Amino acid sequence: MDSEQRISNAKLSNIADGLLSAGCIKFGEFTLKSGLKSPIYIDLRQIISHPKLLVDVSQAYLPIISRLSFDRLAGLPYAAIPIATAISLAGNYPMIYPRKEVKTYGTKAEIEGEYHAGETVVVIDDLATTGGSKFEAIEKLTGVGLVVKDVVVLVDRQSGAKESLAQAGYSMHAVLTINEMLDYWESTGKVEKDKIEETMKFLEGSV
Numbered sequence: 231m232d233s234e235q236r237i238s239n240a241k242l243s244n245i246a247d248g249l250l251s252a253g254c255i256k257f258g259e260f261t262l263k264s265g266l267k268s269p270i271y272i273d274l275r276q277i278i279s280h281p282k283l284l285v286d287v288s289q290a291y292l293p294i295i296s297r298l299s300f301d302r303l304a305g306l307p308y309a310a311i312p313i314a315t316a317i318s319l320a321g322n323y324p325m326i327y328p329r330k331e332v333k334t335y336g337t338k339a340e341i342e343g344e345y346h347a348g349e350t351v352v353v354i355d356d357l358a359t360t361g362g363s364k365f366e367a368i369e370k371l372t373g374v375g376l377v378v379k380d381v382v383v384l385v386d387r388q389s390g391a392k393e394s395l396a397q398a399g400y401s402m403h404a405v406l407t408i409n410e411m412l413d414y415w416e417s418t419g420k421v422e423k424d425k426i427e428e429t430m431k432f433l434e435g436s437v
Contacts, residue, residue: 241290246411248283249385250420252276255411257425269428272408274356274384275309288316290405291354291382295321298380301349302326306367313384314354326351328370340370347375358383358402361391368400385411388433408433 249255253276260271277284295303295317303325305314311327318325326343345351351371353364358381368378381395386404395402412430415421 241286242406243414245283245286245290245384246406246414247420248280248286249274249277249411250415252280252283257421257429269425269432270408272357272385272387274313277356278312284312284316285320287313287384287405288320291317291384292321294382294403294405295323295352298352298382299350300352300380302343302345302351304328304351304353304367304371304376304378306353306355306363309356310354313356317354328367341374341376345374345376348377350377350379353378353381355381355383357385357387358391358404359387359389361394361402364391364395364400364402365398 254272254274256271256273257269258271260268262268262271277287291313301324303314303318303323305311305325305327307327307330314325314327317323324344326341326345328341329339353367353371355364355367358364364381368381371378378400381400381402382404383391383402384405386392386402386407388407388409392402392404409430412421412426416423416426
């Protein structure tokens with residue numbers, strides 16, 4: 231399915247517009263963690279302050295997830311935990327999550343929630359850039375005997391994550407790619423053409 235067909239889907243266009251209006255995707259000049267100056271900034275943590283958008287986002291994951299074979303969802307901290315929770319409620323899927331910091335007291339759990347070694351989990355995240363954070367989480371999950379085959383994200387920033395994960399034997403699926411959204415916003419006039427062009431040029435150079 232090409233990007234025009236995908237983004238013309240009412241639900242997906244609602245998400246692209248919702249992310250823009252909620253300030254999850256901003257255009258301007260931003261300094262990234264790497265020190266690079268970027269014309270676009272993606273912060274999907276803002277989704278939690280917009281309940282209708284969170285519902286739309288969770289629903290958009292379901293067609294992808296329903297095609298996969300798994301026992302549980304694994305939401306990645308912190309941005310994807312509310313998204314994974316919403317997907318869990320919408321699809322009645324049991325959920326777990328790997329902790330960023332291992333508890334030093336009580337059960338000293340690395341993974342929160344019920345799970346059993348040998349089960350397959352689908353990793354849920356918000357954004358895919360290079361794939362680094364996904365590998366860290368997958369290592370924690372496989373370290374306790376869980377099986378990971380698929381990673382599903384809301385937005386693929388198209389900066390190498392899909393390819394890196396594929397080389398390691400994992401399949402990454404995205405609800406939307408950044409280029410699909412840029413094409414859509416340009417065609418609908420939601421974002422100025424010069425900002426779109428500047429962003430596309432930046433993204434091509436940063437891969």
